[in-house]
Amino acid sequence: MAIIERPTESPATEAPAPSASTSYGYLRRPVETKGWRSWAFTVDHKKIGIMYGAVALFFFIIGGLEAGLIRLQLAGPDGTILSADKYNQMFTMHATTMVFLFVMPMAAAFANYFIPLQIGARDVAFPRLNALSLWTFVFGGIFINTSWILGGGADGGWFMYAPNSSVPFSPSNGIDFWTLGLLITGIASLVGAINLIVTVLNMRAPGMTMMKMPIFTWMGFVTQMLLLFAMPVITVALFLLMFQRSFGATFFSVEAGADPLLWQHLFWIFGHPEVYIIVLPAFGIVSEVLPVFSKKPLFGYPFVVFSGAAIGFVGFGVWAHHMFASGLGPVSVAVFSVATMAIAVPTGVKIINWTLTMWGGKLKFTTAMLFAVGLIVEFTIGGLSGVTHAIAPSDTQQTDTYYIVAHFHYVIFGGGVVGLFSGMYYWWPKIFGKMLSETLGKWNFWLMMIGMNLTFGPMHIIGLQGQPRRMYVWTEYRAGEGFFNLGFWNLVATIGTFVLAIGVFFFLINIWVTHRPGSKTPPAPADPWDARSLEWITSSPPKEYNFARTPVVSDLDEFFHRKYEDVGEGDQHEYVQHMTGEEVIQNEEDNADLNIHLPAPSYWPMVLAFSLPVLAYGVIYSTLLILAGAAIATMAMFGWALEPADAPQSDYDPTDDGGETSKELANV
Amino acid sequence: MSDSVITETAPDAEDVVDARPDEHAGDDHGHDDHGGHHSSLGLSNIKLAMWLFLGSECLLFGGLISTYMLYRNRHSANLGPDQLWDIPFTSASSFVLLTSSLTMVLAVSAANRKDIRATKIFLGVTSLLGGLFVAGQIYEFTTFYREGLGFTTSLFSSSFFTLTGFHGVHVSIGIIMLVATIGMLQKDKISGDKAEAVEMVGLYWHFVDIVWIVIFTLVYLIPA
Numbered sequence: 049m050a051i052i053e054r055p056t057e058s059p060a061t062e063a064p065a066p067s068a069s070t071s072y073g074y075l076r077r078p079v080e081t082k083g084w085r086s087w088a089f090t091v092d093h094k095k096i097g098i099m100y101g102a103v104a105l106f107f108f109i110i111g112g113l114e115a116g117l118i119r120l121q122l123a124g125p126d127g128t129i130l131s132a133d134k135y136n137q138m139f140t141m142h143a144t145t146m147v148f149l150f151v152m153p154m155a156a157a158f159a160n161y162f163i164p165l166q167i168g169a170r171d172v173a174f175p176r177l178n179a180l181s182l183w184t185f186v187f188g189g190i191f192i193n194t195s196w197i198l199g200g201g202a203d204g205g206w207f208m209y210a211p212n213s214s215v216p217f218s219p220s221n222g223i224d225f226w227t228l229g230l231l232i233t234g235i236a237s238l239v240g241a242i243n244l245i246v247t248v249l250n251m252r253a254p255g256m257t258m259m260k261m262p263i264f265t266w267m268g269f270v271t272q273m274l275l276l277f278a279m280p281v282i283t284v285a286l287f288l289l290m291f292q293r294s295f296g297a298t299f300f301s302v303e304a305g306a307d308p309l310l311w312q313h314l315f316w317i318f319g320h321p322e323v324y325i326i327v328l329p330a331f332g333i334v335s336e337v338l339p340v341f342s343k344k345p346l347f348g349y350p351f352v353v354f355s356g357a358a359i360g361f362v363g364f365g366v367w368a369h370h371m372f373a374s375g376l377g378p379v380s381v382a383v384f385s386v387a388t389m390a391i392a393v394p395t396g397v398k399i400i401n402w403t404l405t406m407w408g409g410k411l412k413f414t415t416a417m418l419f420a421v422g423l424i425v426e427f428t429i430g431g432l433s434g435v436t437h438a439i440a441p442s443d444t445q446q447t448d449t450y451y452i453v454a455h456f457h458y459v460i461f462g463g464g465v466v467g468l469f470s471g472m473y474y475w476w477p478k479i480f481g482k483m484l485s486e487t488l489g490k491w492n493f494w495l496m497m498i499g500m501n502l503t504f505g506p507m508h509i510i511g512l513q514g515q516p517r518r519m520y521v522w523t524e525y526r527a528g529e530g531f532f533n534l535g536f537w538n539l540v541a542t543i544g545t546f547v548l549a550i551g552v553f554f555f556l557i558n559i560w561v562t563h564r565p566g567s568k569t570p571p572a573p574a575d576p577w578d579a580r581s582l583e584w585i586t587s588s589p590p591k592e593y594n595f596a597r598t599p600v601v602s603d604l605d606e607f608f609h610r611k612y613e614d615v616g617e618g619d620q621h622e623y624v625q626h627m628t629g630e631e632v633i634q635n636e637e638d639n640a641d642l643n644i645h646l647p648a649p650s651y652w653p654m655v656l657a658f659s660l661p662v663l664a665y666g667v668i669y670s671t672l673l674i675l676a677g678a679a680i681a682t683m684a685m686f687g688w689a690l691e692p693a694d695a696p697q698s699d700y701d702p703t704d705d706g707g708e709t710s711k712e713l714a715n716v
Numbered sequence: 717m718s719d720s721v722i723t724e725t726a727p728d729a730e731d732v733v734d735a736r737p738d739e740h741a742g743d744d745h746g747h748d749d750h751g752g753h754h755s756s757l758g759l760s761n762i763k764l765a766m767w768l769f770l771g772s773e774c775l776l777f778g779g780l781i782s783t784y785m786l787y788r789n790r791h792s793a794n795l796g797p798d799q800l801w802d803i804p805f806t807s808a809s810s811f812v813l814l815t816s817s818l819t820m821v822l823a824v825s826a827a828n829r830k831d832i833r834a835t836k837i838f839l840g841v842t843s844l845l846g847g848l849f850v851a852g853q854i855y856e857f858t859t860f861y862r863e864g865l866g867f868t869t870s871l872f873s874s875s876f877f878t879l880t881g882f883h884g885v886h887v888s889i890g891i892i893m894l895v896a897t898i899g900m901l902q903k904d905k906i907s908g909d910k911a912e913a914v915e916m917v918g919l920y921w922h923f924v925d926i927v928w929i930v931i932f933t934l935v936y937l938i939p940a
Contacts, residue, residue, distance in 0.1 A: 238772060243765070249757050250757050250761050280772050280775040281778075284783070288783065296868040297867060298868065299874060305790045306790075307787075689900070690900075
């Protein structure tokens, strides 16, 4: 069932449909190349990336609706849209959805799609594990959201502080769904992290040393490293919480002598690296987009790489700045305060590198570029308010106010989400072979920018005025007067939310206009942006096998150096274009590899992923379901193990040339 | 399942595949020796993945051990480590588990010599020793329970049972892996480098043993 490419006549034609010649394990391998089965059981990293993105976008809309309800409730004094209980569920699920079900998987979508393409690989190291990550995330996300119809969502805040998350304070099953659901999506993150780290370390194209890797791949790599070491810590916390809630343990019960700080430490040892897990992929995207639209190489590539790695390391040493108000003691507070200020340095390095990349460049303000510049501006605002929390005395004033809400939305929305949108516009023609409309894109950009600043900007003011987070109503009596009147700024924030929502709606319209049946959007050119990195040295969208031949890399910005020749003398570089992107791609296809062996699709990742929510429902409702889930999982694991990764001999084409076309996947 | 056919054709197919100029886009099984040749690091994909997984596991056990260390003294006067621990017994079961690492090494070495029979025997002995350890843990848990230490008795008991329980589950999963490996060797179902498959189970098994050394030292040997 390997998909064999045999480009003897015309190079890089469609792969012939694979055939199901043999059955293995319990089931035949699925071989459909069309229809829903070709998606559901695929192990192709590109299809998996697209599905990650689509599901994440769906959850973005859900999370956005939750945010809209929160803002409607707070638009005026004594809001009546939501009850206190529903309001608690709404902000908890808004944050959970946005962090775990939108930003992380959307970053995973880009990482899945582009890391193999950027390093010249044909797929990730473990294609079936990749499918397992996707379906585990999808089923986990659905599982968490079924709590809405099964007694209400989680209501303890996304940090779920103990002992407030214990049964007496939250008797519904919401937090159980949250705990078990995050354990499930945690498996997706961990498996994905291992997979992508192995891919980056082991499957680079010949000549691609670590310091010639595209910057998005580097930032993705650091992100996966953070996931690898952060996920097990929250796993411990979630297990302890599950034992507390479902099996009567007292890990967080103060009356039993427990230390409530245990949860906070475990959560934030995960939670702070999580912040960088959210923004580093966006940093990587922006570091790709800015050079392309400035017509300059990334300024100080090694600095951007090492500052990213430094953020990764220091990111594990600053978690207690989330706990300055918890009475840690002066020494801890001082240490974490200084460490937090230190982590601003590598972040600042990045901002400077981006700015200097644009300095003197021939700037072209496409939508992707606008979003990238938007990230620099908005993230800098968020970073600056972040430094004000690093100073502990100032932080104790700001803790639990809307000032914090303002800060982390500037960082996560202004950094993470804006960067992801930049990536959408930049890579859309690569992924789908069609350009999104620039006109609609600019509407999308400006409405989102205006909307986000109207929403989150006033929160600085209402926060410093003392409006607490997580309060479901505010009263006219305490709203204050003049410029600082809470009522006015709350209303502005709510209006801003709807401007922001309209901006996002323009993105959806843009997709529809580009892809609706009968759309007149022409196919995108092969190299629409005059791009620089390896993923563009193949057709758009890429063929199943990614590259007609495995590219041999000699430079950072390999695609640029193939298109442009250095005619300068000595240290003076002057680049003159001697080939178009189309010619470079054509050249690759003229020298296509003969036999390309792709991994075969499989049912088992989806079956194994499906067993997890069954187990989780079992923990909440019935031991019987636990047994059923365990049985499905066992069956899936053995089916998986017995399914050979290699297709049998009969599925291979005969060798034409006695094995002369063998290529090492990577040998650096 | 058409086992008989597969059993006969699989080795041949593999040889042919090895000689073919194929590009492997990725392989779940770490099959044959392509992984080693093709990887940028010189470490096969599957081995690198196992090391990364074990790195992640270090933090899992790190969190559990920290929780135990935080709560080890939070128990009622008569149901603490001093009253419960039976150091000679646990030393013996620890010795059994550590011995299983030796037999695991012998199994990997036999697999590298392509001595499948010896591999299966040593894997079997390893799984028996692992089973003996788990049996010892079950006996120990039962004894503690009879003496009044339930899962929810105190913070000490909850964190003790959680930590050692997690370790016990890891050992049990290791035993399942050992037995499955024996079965797959028996039926010739491992589609790839058999020695590497055995080595993977070995890496996991040694990790679980090393974690036990840490747990035994911190939980049992250091006085409360």
